[in-house]
Each structure stands twice: as C-alpha cells, then as structure tokens.
Amino acid sequence: MTVAAPARFTGRTALLTAAASGIGAATAHRLAAEGASVMVTDVDAEGARRVAEEVRAGGGRARDRRLDVTSPGEWAAAVAEAGSWTGRLDVLHLNAGRNLPAAAHELDDTGWHDQLRLSLDSVFYGVRAAVPLLRTAGGAVVITSSVHAVIGFKGFPAYAAAKGGIDALVRQLAVEYAGQIRFNSVLPGAVVTALWAEAPDEYKAQTAARTPAGRLGVPEDIAAAVAFLASEDAAFVTGQNLLVDGGRSISSQE
Ligand SMILES: NC(=O)c1ccc[n+]([C@@H]2O[C@H](COP(=O)([O-])OP(=O)(O)OC[C@H]3O[C@@H](n4cnc5c(N)ncnc54)[C@H](O)[C@@H]3O)[C@@H](O)[C@H]2O)c1
Numbered sequence: 001m002t003v004a005a006p007a008r009f010t011g012r013t014a015l016l017t018a019a020a021s022g023i024g025a026a027t028a029h030r031l032a033a034e035g036a037s038v039m040v041t042d043v044d045a046e047g048a049r050r051v052a053e054e055v056r057a058g059g060g061r062a063r064d065r066r067l068d069v070t071s072p073g074e075w076a077a078a079v080a081e082a083g084s085w086t087g088r089l090d091v092l093h094l095n096a097g098r099n100l101p102a103a104a105h106e107l108d109d110t111g112w113h114d115q116l117r118l119s120l121d122s123v124f125y126g127v128r129a130a131v132p133l134l135r136t137a138g139g140a141v142v143i144t145s146s147v148h149a150v151i152g153f154k155g156f157p158a159y160a161a162a163k164g165g166i167d168a169l170v171r172q173l174a175v176e177y178a179g180q181i182r183f184n185s186v187l188p189g190a191v192v193t194a195l196w197a198e199a200p201d202e203y204k205a206q207t208a209a210r211t212p213a214g215r216l217g218v219p220e221d222i223a224a225a226v227a228f229l230a231s232e233d234a235a236f237v238t239g240q241n242l243l244v245d246g247g248r249s250i251s252s253q254e
Helices: 023-033 045-057 070-086 110-138 158-175 201-209 219-230
Strands: 013-016 037-042 063-067 090-094 138-142 182-188 241-244
Touching: 013 023, 013 070, 023 037, 023 045, 023 090, 023 158, 023 219, 037 070, 045 110, 045 241, 070 090, 070 110, 090 110, 090 182, 090 219, 110 138, 110 158, 138 219, 158 182, 182 219, 219 241
Parallel strands: 013 037, 013 090, 037 063, 090 138, 138 182, 182 241
Antiparallel strands: none
C-alpha cells in the first residue's frame, strides 16, 4: 500500500543552515515536499542556489541566500529576509558542523575554537536571532548533533564537545521557551555525505557491519527525523536528543 506523504508544513516557513548538500539539502527537499516555504542557506551561496532551484523544479517554494553561521551579522540579515519573505518563521534547522580529526594533545587552539565556533557558537547565534519570529509562530527548532555526543571515538574531542553542548543546550532552551518554541536535536550515526567522501571503502564496510541496521545512513533518514521533530506530530516532544543511527549507539563495538 502506498501512503501519501503528509503535508505537515503547508503555510509554514523553514530556514535551514548548511543546506547546500548532505543532510541539510535532503531536509530542505523533505520540508518543501510537505508544503513548507524553505529558505535554503549555506556559506556556499552557489550550492544553496542550486538546492533552491531543485526544490522549485520539483514544485516546491524556495529561496536561497548565503549564510555563514559563525557570523551574527549574517544571522540577523537572514532571519530578517525569512520574515519579510512570508511574514513568519516556523521552523529552524541548525545543521552546520565539521569534524577535523585530531587527538586532544595534537589539537591546537585554532582547531579547537574553529570547531566549537562552527558547531556550537553558531547555534547560539541562530537561536538568538530567530527567537522573536519563532515565538510569534509557535515554532520548532531542530539542531543536528551527532552520535559522537553519546559514544567516544578516537580523535574527535572538539567535535564531541560541541555536539554534547548542543544536546545540553536543547534542554535549557526547551525550558526557557516552554509553551512558545520547541527545541530538539537529532543525532545522526554514519550518514553517507560529503563528510564521508574520503573515507576508505573498508572503513565504510566496517562501520556498516557495526550498525544493527546493517547499512550506513542516507541523508533522507535524517531528514525524515528532522521533519517529524519540526512538525505538529511532535507537539508533545521537546528538549529531546533523538538518535537516528541505525542502532549504532546501542550495539557492542565488535
Ligand atoms: N554525515 C555524517 O555521518 C554525520 C554524522 C553525524 C552528524 N553529522 C552532522 O550533520 C551535519 C551536516 O553534515 P553533512 O554530513 O550533511 O555534511 P556536508 O559536508 O554534506 O554538508 C555540510 C555543509 O555545511 C556547509 N558549511 C560549512 N561551513 C559553514 C558555515 N560556516 N556556515 C554555513 N554553512 C557551512 C558546507 O558548505 C556544506 O554545504 C553536520 O552538523 C554534521 O556534524 C553528520
């Protein structure tokens, strides 16, 4: 039996960051397919433009703009544009992050601060800029965390600290803005995107074998979870960290 995709975001506006590729792009397509007007943003302006064009080609409503999430000034301008475009902001997907592997004793100050700035400071900047519009709409924020927030891997101290910070921040914000804005995070496991471009096939196969689902994730797996958390289906869900990792985090390491 074919089940029609629900249109949970008709009349709603979503702003997505780091949406020129991977998980962000898949989420833009998913929300647009369910009726949202999507503002596709990325530091890669050309990539954001391409994704917005693809959404429009598929019959969706999209606009694009450059947004470097580490810039509070660019945040203010992007949120203002989203507001003037449709008059509202219902969904914010904060998705930027990068993992530059290095053991703690090999990580210099710049490496540490750059990762925290991109993955965690950016969340604070985005929330601060968007709260007024989200409050008015009774909106929802979904932040892309990582399985690294809950299990240890060698070589990712700054990335794990940033993602763990996101998960704690979500609980704080959910209480702070209770009854006005819902905040949740999604914790992907291994998802095949540009982040995995240079991973050897052998490592990918090993990771899939350690994943109870028996495969690596695809961006659409995460987009589906973001759409759920952003939708009214999750009206009673706030302050949560949802693992979407094919069971990787609950399996033994062997
Ligand atoms: N792919 C995985 O296995 C995986 C697992 C867990 C968590 N994640 C998280 O998912 C999120 C998306 O990752 P992805 O795998 O889709 O990666 P991706 O490489 O496909 O996309 C990342 C995007 O971030 C953009 N970006 C980089 N710096 C930016 C900045 N300063 N401002 C705005 N955009 C910027 C890039 O231009 C790119 O389009 C990240 O937060 C990542 O940590 C990914």
